[in-house]
Amino acid sequence: MKRIVSLLLIVIFLSYISCSSKKEDNQTTKEYEQTETNEFTSLKEKENEVTKDQKKAETTKPVSSKEKENQTIKKQTQTEKAKSIVNLNSDNFEEVIKNDIVVIEFWTERCENYKEMEQILEKLSYEIPDITFAKINVDENSTLINKLRLRIRDDVPTLIIFTEGIPVDGFVGIKPEEIIKEKIVAAKKNKETMDAFESGKINFIEAFDFTLPDLKGKKTTLSKIKGLIILDFWATWCGPCKAEIPYLQQFYDEYKDRGLTIVGVSSETQDKIKKFKNDMENKGTKISYIILVDQTREVSSKFGIRSIPTTYFIAPNGSLISKETGFAPQYADKFKKIIEENLPKQK
Numbered sequence: 102m103k104r105i106v107s108l109l110l111i112v113i114f115l116s117y118i119s120c121s122s123k124k125e126d127n128q129t130t131k132e133y134e135q136t137e138t139n140e141f142t143s144l145k146e147k148e149n150e151v152t153k154d155q156k157k158a159e160t161t162k163p164v165s166s167k168e169k170e171n172q173t174i175k176k177q178t179q180t181e182k183a184k185s186i187v188n189l190n191s192d193n194f195e196e197v198i199k200n201d202i203v204v205i206e207f208w209t210e211r212c213e214n215y216k217e218m219e220q221i222l223e224k225l226s227y228e229i230p231d232i233t234f235a236k237i238n239v240d241e242n243s244t245l246i247n248k249l250r251l252r253i254r255d256d257v258p259t260l261i262i263f264t265e266g267i268p269v270d271g272f273v274g275i276k277p278e279e280i281i282k283e284k285i286v287a288a289k290k291n292k293e294t295m296d297a298f299e300s301g302k303i304n305f306i307e308a309f310d311f312t313l314p315d316l317k318g319k320k321t322t323l324s325k326i327k328g329l330i331i332l333d334f335w336a337t338w339c340g341p342c343k344a345e346i347p348y349l350q351q352f353y354d355e356y357k358d359r360g361l362t363i364v365g366v367s368s369e370t371q372d373k374i375k376k377f378k379n380d381m382e383n384k385g386t387k388i389s390y391i392i393l394v395d396q397t398r399e400v401s402s403k404f405g406i407r408s409i410p411t412t413y414f415i416a417p418n419g420s421l422i423s424k425e426t427g428f429a430p431q432y433a434d435k436f437k438k439i440i441e442e443n444l445p446k447q448k
Contacts, residue, residue: 328360
């Protein structure tokens with residue numbers, strides 16, 4: 102009996118040892134698996150981080166030192182253009198005014214308010230960055246100014262707007278900022294219109310259409326006139342203009358029934374034009390064709406009129422036939438030939 106009990110105790114003891122060992126083995130296995138899993142996860146995360154860094158490096162293209170330099174210069178140029186007014190002199194004047202639109206303040210040491218004009222232009226340079234703003238000291242560049250034949254006053258600044266080197270508008274003295282801006286924007290728009298016309302995108306009438314009052318205040322729109330048009334820019338004080346008027350009246354009398362319309366445009370006051378018209382009639386020349394008043398010079402500026410008379414011959418389809426500057430009696434035959442060639446033949 103004692104022997105049997107001893108055997109049973111031995112069996113129980115061995116079983117206990119076997120279970121404990123198995124538990125320890127299982128625990129060790131689990132710890133190993135967990136450790137292996139953690140190590141794998143850690144490696145996977147590191148691998149993902151490396152992949153992300155690689156992708157980021159691939160998507161960020163390296164910028165060469167030359168590209169960086171060009172970007173810096175571009176930013177500096179844009180900033181300088183928006184903030185600065187170009188100082189002109191005899192050496193750089195001709196080059197600068199070749200730009201599309203250049204706004205220049207002409208001033209002297211005796212101008213009391215030239216700084217005020219400069220401040221206005223400085224502000225507008227931010228608002229209209231694609232326009233070149235400049236200033237020039239008249240005293241220091243008198244030879245250049247005399248060559249340009251510009252009428253500059255000593256006591257107040259003079260503002261002149263140039264389009265590709267040609268003066269198209271301006272005024273003497275200080276004007277409100279909004280008026281200066283309007284003139285600049287108008288010059289820019291006229292330049293764009295001229296470019297469209299020269300490229301053939303629009304015809305002459307579409308490019309330069311306008312509406313102005315006549316001597317009685319009645320509005321006339323150029324594009325609404327039918328037939329062949331002679332558009333004449335003139336002034337009462339202009340000698341060649343006075344010489345041209347009797348010929349224009351003669352052409353009008355002869356060809357109006359065949360479709361010719363003549364339009365004269367003057368930048369003077371109605372009263373002054375009326376007086377001139379009456380004086381001409383008293384001398385035997387009655388002006389019966391259309392006379393329009395462009396007292397603000399908006400239309401003259403739009404056409405870029407720099408000398409008078411300037412005469413345009415416009416075809417019935419709105420295209421420009423010819424532009425003539427100045428007048429002398431020998432021009433009359435050429436004018437008549439243009440008229441005959443562009444009017445319907447008599448039946």
